[in-house]
Amino acid sequence: MKLKRFLLRYYPPGIILEYEKEGLLKTKSMDLLDLTPETNPDELLGEIRRSEPLVTESRADQVKQLILRLQQKQGQKDQPGFCFSKSLKAHMLPLTNVAFNKSGSRFITGSYDRTCRVWDTASGTDVHTLEGHRNVVYAIAFNNPYGDKIATGSFDKTCKLWCAETGKCFHTFCGHRAEIVCLAFNPQSTLVATGSMDATARLWDVETGEEAATLTGHTAEILSLCFNTVGNQLVTGSFDHTVAIWDVASGRRVHILTGHRGEISNVQFNWDCSLIVTGSMDKTCKLWEAVSGKCVATLVGHTEEVLDVCFDLRGQLIATASADGTAKVFSSTTHQCLVTLQGHDGEISKICFSPQGSRILTAGSDKTARLWDVQSGVCLQVLEGHSDEIFSCVFNYEGDTVITGSKDNTCRIWY
Structure with a gap:
């Protein structure tokens, strides 16, 4: 070597x-x-x-x-807050999701208007409109860290693979029998995984456009999926109340994680691939060992459904967002609730950590996104201006830019 x-x-x-x-x-x-x-x-x-x-x-x-x-x-100290930069009349109908490329120079928006749009972050100009789907474009992703490809999953039961630079469609992945609602690239950018309302997940070869595997075993819709950072395992969460861990190379189900008493809203691996966190409509989160499939903790405290959950990048903290209008931060080692974030007037549908791990961003039905200090739980800033609920919010890789996407057909850029 x-x-x-x-x-x-x-x-x-x-x-x-x-x-x-x-x-x-x-x-x-x-x-x-x-x-x-x-x-x-x-x-x-x-x-x-x-x-x-x-x-x-x-x-x-x-x-x-x-x-x-x-x-x-x-x-380096985090910036205390963000300044509103511009509002983009992004689509003819409500947005579904927003996502950055690795450098943060571009971002994409999906919409009920059946398109995905590629935007230049600095200027706010529309670089490409990715057209071809025949129904809602619901799930979108760049193949980060490369950022040269985009995947879009639609209610038309197909997933499309696009060139990020030219907007050309490379492949249309056909095979699902119902809406595609989640997708992800593996870290090597050789596969796309799609999850569908047909209770299956599928793996697709990026180069050939062929189906690599169909992952069967769930008995209800798959709402969330995630590759680990090595790319050898995929985790799926379903409305059947279970979570499955799959071996990517063989397409074999390695573990089925049972214990939740409600639909699974989100699943995620931590960075070192040792743990999986799951959020559920049963008002709890659970923490699982990825190797054994054993449940190591149940994180409680919310009084309504847990709608989103995520690890910080180091895998030391877990953030949860709930329909009860609060968010919580838990330790992934002690499993204790460290802080409760209160201030939203209505359910919180999305939550994410800043790359540095010291800030949390939440999006709610009260038409606001909020920036929080992780340690104190203090709300540092309310990001206002949308006229309807916010469906999606993301940090860029450096943590110095935020995009919010709303049911009001617009997205807003904050620096």
Whole structure:
């Protein structure tokens, strides 16, 4: 093996090694999830050198400089709030979802008007309109970190794969017998997974456009799915109250996670692939071991359905959003509720952490999005201006731009 170069990853902190083996270029990730500005860089370097043979004596100083850069990034203070930049009359009908590419230079919006639009973030101009679906475009995603492809899932039972640069449609994936409501690229950008109201998930080959696998076993609609960061497992959540873990290579179901007493609203792996969090209409979240499928904790406290749930990028915190109008932050290790976020007047449908993990963004039926301090639970800012409920909200990779998408047919950009 021959080391070619290092790549730095700020969120979550890590160093990617690009190396050559048997004539092929490969990468491996050194996750530094416990890194803080107080970490001793020399001690950490010693640990890395003991565990990673590619980091030789001649490369040691280079790695130390990368550690110092990561610590410097962590030491930067988050901006206290966001300034409204512009409102885009994005679609003829309500928006369903918004998503950024990795760099944050572009974002996409899906809509009930059957289109997906690609936008330039800085100027707010419409770069492409992706037309061809015959019903609502509900699920959308860039193939981050590459950002050169877009997948759109529709109520017309198809998923389409597009060129992000030209707007050309590469493939239309046909096979589902009902609406597609969730999708995701694997980290390698070789597969797209789609989840459908037909109770199946399917894997599609990005290069050929062929179906790679049909994942059967759920008895009701699949509303959420997520690849782990390695890309060897997929988790699906269903209205049948169960969650399934699938082996991507074989299409085989590895575990079925039972215990929820209501429909599953969202599922997500943590960064190191060890845990899965699930939110449910039974008013609880559950935390599961990915390897064994064992439930390790039930997170309680909400008085109505849990509509969204997510990990922070380090996998140390879990945020939940509920129809009871509150959000909560839990520790993924102690399973205790650390703080309750109160202020929305109505249900909270979406929640996400900033890449740095110190802020939370929520979107609600009260026509506002809200920015919260994770530690104190204080509402730092109310993002107002939409005239109807907000369906979607996202941070860019740097955490310095926010997009909100609403039932009022518009999206708003905040810097």
